[in-house]
Structures are given as structure tokens and as C-alpha cells.
Amino acid sequence: MTETTWSISELAHEFSITPRTIRFYEDQGIVSPSRIGRTRVYHPRDRTRLRLALRGKRLGLQISEIVSLINMYDGPKDTIAQLERYLALLAQHRDLLTRQRQDIDLTLTEIAEQASACEKLLAAKRKSA
Amino acid sequence: MTETTWSISELAHEFSITPRTIRFYEDQGIVSPSRIGRTRVYHPRDRTRLRLALRGKRLGLQISEIVSLINMYDGPKDTIAQLERYLALLAQHRDLLTRQRQDIDLTLTEIAEQASACEKLLAAKRKSA
DNA sequence: ACTATACTTGACGTTAACGTAAACTGCGGA
DNA sequence: TCCGCAGTTTACGTTAACGTCAAGTATAGT
Secondary structure (H helix, E strand, O other): OOOOOEOHHHHHHHHOOOHHHHHHHHHOOOOOOEEEOOEEEEOHHHHHHHHHHHHHHHOOOOHHHHHHHHHHHOOOOOOHHHHHHHHHHHHHHHHHHHHHHHHHHHHHHHHHHHHHHHHHHHHHHHHOO | OOOOOEOHHHHHHHHOOOHHHHHHHHHOOOOOOEEEOOEEEEOHHHHHHHHHHHHHHHOOOOHHHHHHHHHHHOOOOOOHHHHHHHHHHHHHHHHHHHHHHHHHHHHHHHHHHHHHHHHHHHHHHHHOO
């Protein structure tokens, strides 16, 4: 059976981070586990938010940015103002990610060029040996 | 005429960073300006390395990683061992960047979904008002 | 000669994102 | 009952990447 709650160490192991990190993320408002006594119990929502947060980290976002993004992501969208602010934030991040993708593509082509140049050099050197 | 050397503040302004950052990068070995008296003079090579470094930063690389990359990038490629290590490093970074691109694409599609959902909601709300 | 401006070195301060150690609680097993 | 383990809180430590003075130098303009 697929369990529907997790302990802190289960999540830590799954995402290859430490319990300390998860508790830190709780302070920052990324996860908000319920408790049995003092012990933290994590629900699917926490797991999703954790996954999103770690993806944000891999993209170089700061925790504070991640928090505001995630919070709007599954926050309330009742008023027109809220929706508009959310849309603006989305657009802003879309632009940033687009630029980042351009950087990546640039770097990838450069890497490819360097690599093929290296291969050639290597082949020549191995032949002459 | 396009100048071929730059002062520290010229570079700082061009790349929207502070002189302090550039001096720090000098300590880290990213740039190595020549001097007139005590004053730093930056050459095209420094500018290129600075540009590469900042691109690395935007991609979330640590300075130490950037340094080793750049140094190998225009470092010596004489021996077979050097070439092989360089190739390995290139492959490693290519993999990392590829994964990062996947993250970005994932996030971009999610953003698009959220945005269109928001647009619909907004349209509905504006109609009802 | 005086001043403003840009540059220098050196040193300490700061923030983010955790690491790490200490001391405690609660629980299942021998 | 005692052990060992997983979890908890509190609090101080650490690293990276600069920021922010302070105090001095060099030069160009008035």
C-alpha cells in the first residue's frame, strides 16, 4: 500500500537531504507537518511543496523566493487583485527562466564545441603515441 | 574606437556589479588585471572570463566551480591526462545543465498552466462584475 | 595649493542556508 | 528495567559571497 504520511527521516532519505534541512524549511514556511505528540507527521501536501522547493533550489532560487512562489501557487485566488499579482509573479518568473534557459543553451553549445575540439586533439595525440 | 582595456569601475558598470565584487573575483582567480602603479587595468581576457563567471553565477554555480571551469576552459591542454580530465569535467557539466534544463521546462509548462487557469478565472470574475 | 574624484589595501560585518553538539523525550524489544 | 534508536528543542558554529567602513594614494581641474 502506498502510504499517505511520512516521517521526517523518510522524506529526508527520499529527497537526499537531512532532517535538519526539513526542519529549517518548516521555519521558513515551506512545509507545515502536523504532530503526534511532538513528532512531525508529513502529508502529501508537504511532500509536494518540498519537491517544488528543491526544484527551485536546483534552479538557483533563494528560499524566500521559493516560499512566495509556492505560497501563491496553492494560496487563495479569490480576488481580482490576488489573481493579478499572481499572474505578474508568474510572468516575472517565466522571463527569468527563459533567460536562464538561453544561458544554458549557450553554455551547452560551447561545451559541445570544446568537447569535439578535445576529442580531435586526443585522437591526434593517441595516434602519435 | 573600441577600447581594449578597462578600469575597474567601467567593468563594474558594464556588468552591473560593484568594484568590490571584481576585486573579490581577483582573489578567487577569475580575473588577473595588470597594473599601472597600483591601479588595475583589465584586458579583453579578463572581460571574457568575467562574463563567463557571471553567466555561471546566474546558473547557480559556486565560484569555486566557476574558477575550475574557466581555468580549464583556457588552460593548457597539452597532455592526454589533461585532455581527459577536461572532457570529464565538460561531460559532468553538460549533464548537470541538461537536468537543469529539464527542471526549467517542467516549471515553464506548469507556469503556463497556472497562468491560463488564472486568465480564465479573471475573465469570469470581470464578467460577473 | 586646494579640492574633488577614482582608486587602493586591509579589516571587520553581514546574510543565507544549513551543520553540529547538547540535553531531553518516548517507545519497542531483551 | 535498561538499552538503543528516532525524534525533539535550543543554541552556537560555519561557509560563501560579498558589503561596508577606514585610511591612504594618485591625478585632474580651479
